[in-house]
Amino acid sequence: MRYGHDPLDEPLPDMGPEWEWPRLDPNHEDAAKASSPGSLNPIGLAEFLAREFPPREMVLGPWLPVGGLAMLYAPRGCGKTHVALEVAYAAATGGSFLKWQAPQPRSVLIIDGEMPGATLQERLARIETSAQISRSGVKQLRILASDLHPDGLPDLSSTEDQSRYTAALGDAELIIVDNLSTLCRSGRENEAESWLAVQGWALARRRENRAVLFVHHSGKGGGQRGTSRKEDVLDSVIALRRPEDYSPAEGARFEVHFEKARGFSGPDAEPFEAALTATGWAVRDLDDALEDRVLALHAEGMKQREIAAEVGKSAATVNRILKRVGASA
Structure with missing residues (x-):
């Protein structure tokens, strides 16, 4: 039994023997846009080897170059935010931190999705006091803090929300993302595909010659939490680990290990121990x-x-x- 008229039952109209589906003219502007978002231009080996590239400068030597991508990860409470803020201040002042040196001041943006505003303020004030550098001597250091936004910060793993971050970058030469767990809320950490949107955003920043430092948590196995694909495009991966004889009463004391070191090796990549004392940061080799x-x-x-x-x-x-x-x- 049929209920009503179905137009699909009607025969197609006779379009004539010469009729065919309309096609875009390959030379038409719309056709070019539809077929290719941009031309790809391979060059020969001789031309490539003759090409002059500017030397890669450092934001913080030896591990964070201009346009570099890096990750710092550690267990909860191990000191990763201490390190991230000190890196930010050293880069903004052209100063040093632990064994690392910033050749010149850079513009820095800290994106903090976890730290209470009062605690973040307290830590930055301590760094400023210990550095003994007046605020006029700090190149632009800006803070984008979750506590200062009624709805928190947007989801960095959402391609729609990424545009809001990109619009806030200004002239930042170093972007510190603290941390991935609070700022990237779409997908699952252990799924490689969930990282692709964030990776694409980071690579776009690299093409703009901006460095990005991601701060992340350790997983149960001790490595960085989630898919190992996070490390594929990174120049450096730094792991903070608690020493075997660590006591919570000591506060920030940890071992610094380079798990990925692109472009540097030897003594620069050797692990060492760091501790925050009453007089500042103390550093010693693990052998000592x-x-x-x-x-x-x-x-x-x-x-x-x-x-x-x-x-x-x-x-x-x-x-x-x-x-x-x-x-x-």
Whole structure:
């Protein structure tokens, strides 16, 4: 039984033997736009090798170049926001932090999606006081804080919301995104496809010669949380780890490890320990930190094998340290 008239039952009209579906003229402007968003122009090897590229300058040497993309990650409470703010201030003043130096002042934008406004203010004030640099000596350092926006900050992983961030960049040469978990809320962290929108945004900033530092959390396994695809386009990946003998009473004390180091190696890429003290940041090599710990345990009367188990090293390593400093067995 049929209910009503179905126009699909009617035969198609006779369009004549010469009729065909309309086609765009390949030379027409609309056709060019439809077929290609932009021309691609490969060049030969000789031309490429003869091309002069400007030397890659540093925002913060040796690991954050102009137009560079980097990630800093750590467990909760390990000190990653301390590091991110210090990096921002060093870059804005042409100063230094830990073992890193900014050759010249840069314009910096901090995008903070997690820190309470009062805490963020307190930390920046401490950095300013310890640096002993007047505010007039700080090149433009701007803060885009979630606490200053009634609805919070937009979703950086949303292509629609990204335009709002892009419009707020101004002349920023370094953008610090703190942190991915609070500012990227679409998709799932462990799905590679969920990262593509953020990666596209970051690559667009690189093409503008802006550096981006992403701040992120560690996962349960110790690596950065979510898909490893986040690291593909990055120049540097820095992991902060708590020392084996760390106590929460010590505050910000951590080991700095370069898990990806594009464009630098050797001593510049060696891990080290950093601690925030009453007089500022203290830095020492991990070998020195291990030696201090071994000597302290030895002074407490522990045997070499007990010390080795405590510090996670071989008994031979402990013995070698004690012999080097002349400690009796």
